[in-house]
Amino acid sequence: MRAIQMVDLKTEYQRLKKEIDTAVIDVIESAAFINGKPVQDFSKALANYLDVKHVIPCANGTDALQIAMMALDLQPGDEVITPSFTYIATTEVVALLRLKPVFAEVDKQTFNIDVDSLRKAITPKTKAIVPVHLYGQSCDMEAIMQIANEHNIPVIEDNAQSIGGDYYFKDGTSKKAGTIGTMGTTSFYPAKNLGAYGDGGAMFTNDDALAQKLTMIANHGQSKRYYHDVVGCNSRLDTIQAAILNIRLQQLDKNIAARISVADYYDNAFKDHSIIQAPFRAKNNRHVFHQYTLILNSDKKDLRDDLSKYLSDKKVPNMIYYPVPGHRQKMFEAFDAIEYNLAVTDWLTERVISLPMHPELDEEQLQFITENVLAYFN
Numbered sequence: 001m002r003a004i005q006m007v008d009l010k011t012e013y014q015r016l017k018k019e020i021d022t023a024v025i026d027v028i029e030s031a032a033f034i035n036g037k038p039v040q041d042f043s044k045a046l047a048n049y050l051d052v053k054h055v056i057p058c059a060n061g062t063d064a065l066q067i068a069m070m071a072l073d074l075q076p077g078d079e080v081i082t083p084s085f086t087y088i089a090t091t092e093v094v095a096l097l098r099l100k101p102v103f104a105e106v107d108k109q110t111f112n113i114d115v116d117s118l119r120k121a122i123t124p125k126t127k128a129i130v131p132v133h134l135y136g137q138s139c140d141m142e143a144i145m146q147i148a149n150e151h152n153i154p155v156i157e158d159n160a161q162s163i164g165g166d167y168y169f170k171d172g173t174s175k176k177a178g179t180i181g182t183m184g185t186t187s188f189y190p191a192k193n194l195g196a197y198g199d200g201g202a203m204f205t206n207d208d209a210l211a212q213k214l215t216m217i218a219n220h221g222q223s224k225r226y227y228h229d230v231v232g233c234n235s236r237l238d239t240i241q242a243a244i245l246n247i248r249l250q251q252l253d254k255n256i257a258a259r260i261s262v263a264d265y266y267d268n269a270f271k272d273h274s275i276i277q278a279p280f281r282a283k284n285n286r287h288v289f290h291q292y293t294l295i296l297n298s299d300k301k302d303l304r305d306d307l308s309k310y311l312s313d314k315k316v317p318n319m320i321y322y323p324v325p326g327h328r329q330k331m332f333e334a335f336d337a338i339e340y341n342l343a344v345t346d347w348l349t350e351r352v353i354s355l356p357m358h359p360e361l362d363e364e365q366l367q368f369i370t371e372n373v374l375a376y377f378n
Ligand SMILES: *Cc1c(COP(=O)(O)O)cnc(C)c1O
Pocket: 060, 061, 062, 063, 086, 087, 089, 090, 132, 158, 160, 161, 186, 187, 188, 189, 199, 200, 201
């Protein structure tokens, strides 16, 4: 059996080596390292894939969130609602911009922002809502947009983990995750579903004026060369990364299908288990399984950490995403963050464990993983 990896970034490269090597060498030979043609080509191809009017590339997913928030012209102290159960980047940029982090609760089944908690967290000072499509599953965007529209609050979808996911509206139409709110953001960090071979990120919007503003902010607030109208930053997608992403985008749907097959295998192995709870798949979206995250539905102390250690000893990689929720991070102590009841966030934090998830897992490996997980409980 091949050694099992949490994420496999090498096998696909071996398959695509010729194409990728040629694309990278072409960039080097052209010397168009910054804003070369592959950057525009990739932005267009991704806009086309997502069916969104504008894709604005940038340096990473954290920058994408920051630039999106900067485009809203918020004032220090304005409140931004995010889930606490997310990767730190989502909320870190809120604090970085001297805005007030407001931590909302998540749903116990989907891990995504809880709509009732979101509604309760809204005050007259709420100036943005940042739902995170965690692990590959879209938030309940129809409900979120209804609340946001009632209060006229912009929505930034953090789509770093769910690129390619579909959201199904009640009227039967569908949109790609990240293209439903005012803006969407994503990350091309190598381990993401659409990863580069280094850092990268992008913002999406259907709003022409916002697209222009995002482009400007990512480029030193520049309206024309050496004329800087607003304070911005320097956040660019590298041409070499764009050339690689152009090739990898063509693999995305195939890779998502392979991820879903892995999830189906896991689901089947864990079904009807008294403690292991497989990820819930809400009917309103297609889950693209950035992570396959189990809940250990037990109050036994240290059970999750003990299983984690057991699996590691058997050479079954596993990860805890994330061991400390936002509202318990030291970083925010100085920011006087607002918290609502986060009992579900705390409950999940102690019970989640993620198994290897990538398109290259074969049946022998999946059998080994699931047998070891089940053996722990026997
Ligand atoms: C990875 C990730 C980010 C940050 O992306 P980087 O490219 O690493 O800056 C932001 N939000 C979520 C939910 C992520 O998973």
